[in-house]
Amino acid sequence: MFDFLIQGFDVALSPMNLGLAFLGALLGTLFGALPGIGPINGIAILMPLAYTLGLPAESALILLAGVYTGAEYGGRMSSILLNVPGDAGAVMTTLDGHPLAKKGLAGPALGLSAVSSFVGATIAIIGLTLFAPLLAEVAVMFGPAEFFALMVFAFASMSVMMGNDPIKTGIGAVLGVLIAMVGVDSGTGVMRFTFGMAELYDGIDFVVMIIGLFAISEILLMLEHAHGKNANQEIPPLGRVMVSAKELLYCKWAMLRSGVIGFIVGVLPGTGASVAGAVTYTTEKRLSDKHNTFGTGDMRGLAAPEAGNNASAAGSFVPMLTLGIPGSGTTAVLLGALMLYNITPGPMLFTERPEVAGGLIASLYIGNLVLLALNLPLAGLFAKTLTMPRWVLVPGIAILAFVGVYQLHSDLMAIYLMLIIGVFGYALRKLGFSLAPVILGYVLGGLMEDNLRRALSISGGEVGILWNSAISVGLWIAAVMLLVLPWMLSRAFSRKSPVTA
């Protein structure tokens, strides 16, 4: 049953892939630490380069997955030291992390977050190894109707969990799907939304889309932040970047519990590190905050979201690899990267391309060790990148974005499109949208339509096929529950006790 893992370690332990896992972990930590570059930006910028290098699919995926997990480690730096979350997944880390730094415990806080990230990720990677092949076996039974229902469920879970405005999450996802419609319809050859422009016949390219949406809009946002309040902050002294055995034992339950919860949150399609951080922090607060020390620099309040967000990163690979449904915005980008290589993840991946699935999972074990080894001794060095001025960072992002898009297409039209999408992304972010639903909609939209049309052509247009099997009925019910329950619960709670926030 674990043949794929043995084969995977065989792939991941080759010198080149080991080097790429190391490089990915290092760059990822840097990207996570640098202000404004999260996991998605890091992957968006590196993906075209990885593709150009002509890396085989499994090697490219190992590099990009290293960046993903590394960025989840790096995001804590600015949360703890500057009280500014490096990315959405690190928001909860600020709550107890920064107070610890203010107490003069910045070093131990960084050490603790490295260890709890390691523990959380390890739990989740073991979970991934155990559950992904099982889920893949179930998923083999999925037909187009079941996949369609699954995607509806994914969108439902996303709109409830992601962002703070479900309506805007929904709108963002629909916009993403509409953008995916641009181009020649694969079923009939009809041109859709191309407005007679030959450049749009192939649709809006994935790389152009994510670099525009994330990197270019980020440049514009950075300009605004440069004029904001905390533009230039001092980094507090680190002290010892080690965490004592006593401190670790104090946090052991917080780490273990949060690792498991984070993994489960990660597996749910459409939810990512930010949800995992929030859920694990509030759970831990409810369970163990007996003396109201959470929020004032309690080590457990730091360990919980750190273990949680790293666990969710590994957990989100489960639906991506087995069902082809990304568990988070970042895995949506990784899914797109795989599609560049003509690999469609799904239930057959473990049997047909075990070197990709197994290589990736094996490299996560290795990358996680590398990250722990890098992050304990080098925390001080990574912390220094926080002071990297924006006037170096922004031109750097611009160069990488331009060259990345240009060398894929050798076409200036792609660059203009990238800039237009960048302005669109900036406007969306200013209007309170989160970009992850847009990218999920864009990646899933085409698949969703394909599956719907395939299901209906099997049934000869009979809509009933969409809820004809136990699996699809279950998914439809789950989707409706997800959409209705939070609303009903909040009404019930607000009536009973107006105090509970």
Added chain:
Amino acid sequence: MRIAADRILGLALIGLAAFAAFNASQFQVNFSYEPVGPKAFPILLSAILATLSLVLVFRPGENGDWPDKRVTLKLLAVLGVLLVYALLFTRLGYVVMTFLTVLSLARLFEASWKKAVIAGVLMTLGSYYLFTLGLGIALPGGHWLPDFN
């Protein structure tokens, strides 16, 4: 003020939905083996988009703060620099345009002239050699310099 932005957005999105639905209804399918053609899904999406946008019009959410006039001008300047970079990227070549772009972006992000020039030279040459020698990417040399490499 904030609420107004969401209302306008909602109305604009309803307009977009109507446009997309109308556009989709014009798709011409010559022949098809499938019961569901390329029209149905975009029209369904437009309906969902219009419904959600309608909610936005009646129950607007929160927006971020909009930049003031000075920052807006700077934003436009940054976009202008990026656009010029794209326009002249192949004509003047990678090295010249990257230097000018790094210089202007660094200035817009409030580096001193000295720092901006140093950043421009180092980043241009560094990235040029990294991309061409390290990664084997062919970069435009510029039409006016016959043999730059």
